[in-house]
Amino acid sequence: MSTYLVTGGGTGIGAAIATRLAGDGADVIVSGRRREPLEEVAATHPRIVAMPADAAEGAAMRDLVAEVRERYGSLDGVVANAGGHGYDTVGDTSDETWRSSLDANLTTAFVTVRESLALLEESGGSVVFVSSLAGIRAAPETAGYTVGKHALLGLMRSVARDYGRRGVRANAVCPGWVRTPMADEEMQVLVSEGGATDVESAYATVTRDVPLGRPAHAAEIAGVVAFLLGPDAAYVHGATIVVDGGAHVVDVPTLAFS
The missing domain is CATH 1.10.1220 (Arc Repressor Mutant)
Known part of the structure; x- marks a missing residue:
């Protein structure tokens, strides 16, 4: 029986991932700062458990991972899905907004994975980072979000490089509009x-x-994440999977000819 942790698991893509993994027979912990949406997701399936925590806070995630170890004994995968806004140009982004965006989109993943690595090494587990099409492209007036999602791919590659020999796989998905x-x-x-x-x-x-x-449905992103966590992706490592309906292949200068 596999056990997975999904951050940002109370809504949207995170909730869909939790539902998919539980439906496949796994035990799933959904985490986030707001208890109510987590408990709503947990109520949909007996294998989903809500454990509220701020994924950007080291002490909170250490406590959560310790609880996972005590309750389940192991952790087979982490889906670093927590994220947030960061919508403005560089010149109009305040210090507070910048820090908030990086905390939401990058620090949450860094802290969650750092605190989970010991368990993942024991299980030969896997990490899936949920980035965005904004992780490989730039939308207008989204400086904080774009930088955070780009940096998330660097974090994934660093984990893949350092922990592959220790048995931990790491990959990322970049959804488009969902x-x-x-x-x-x-x-x-x-x-x-x-x-x-x-x-x-x-x-x-x-x-x-x-x-x-x-646009995609959240369940379509969840299917890709489930594949990356599962045995059919055993040799997929350090990969960035774009799930955007083909948006990234469009040659923008030729759109006038469409």
Whole structure:
């Protein structure tokens, strides 16, 4: 029986990953700062357990990992999914916003993985970092988020380089637009600015030039994460898997010819 920890597991992609892993028969711990959404996810499946904690706080994650060891005896995988905003240009980003964005998008993964490594070495476990298409591209006015998600790939590669010989695999996924509460909020911004009439038309607008022509469902990202954690990916290590409907292959200067 496998045991997995999913940070940011109370909503969106994290909740979908937890549901998928539990459905595949694993024990899943969902963690995050807000207890209520975690408990809502845990209530959907008997193998999901809520353990609230701030993933950016070393003491909190040490306590959580100690509880995992006591309750389950092992940890087979970590999904570093916690993230947050960071929407502004470099010139308009305050010190507070910068620190907050890096804490949410990078420090959470660093601390969670650091505190979990001993258990992962014992089990020959795996880490999946949830980055973003913003980890390999740059959207307008998202400096903190873009830098954090880019740095997350560097963190993944560092873990892969240093811990592969110790039996720990590390990989990353970079989703594009995914239907989540966080993305819904961004669609509302587009609506309020006159770029769309409602959330559905906003999603249609932002995926107009995506080859598959639609946003992903969170369950589709969860399927890729489940593969990376599982035995079929036993030799996949240090990889960045882009799950964006083909958006990253589009040659922007030729869009006028479409």
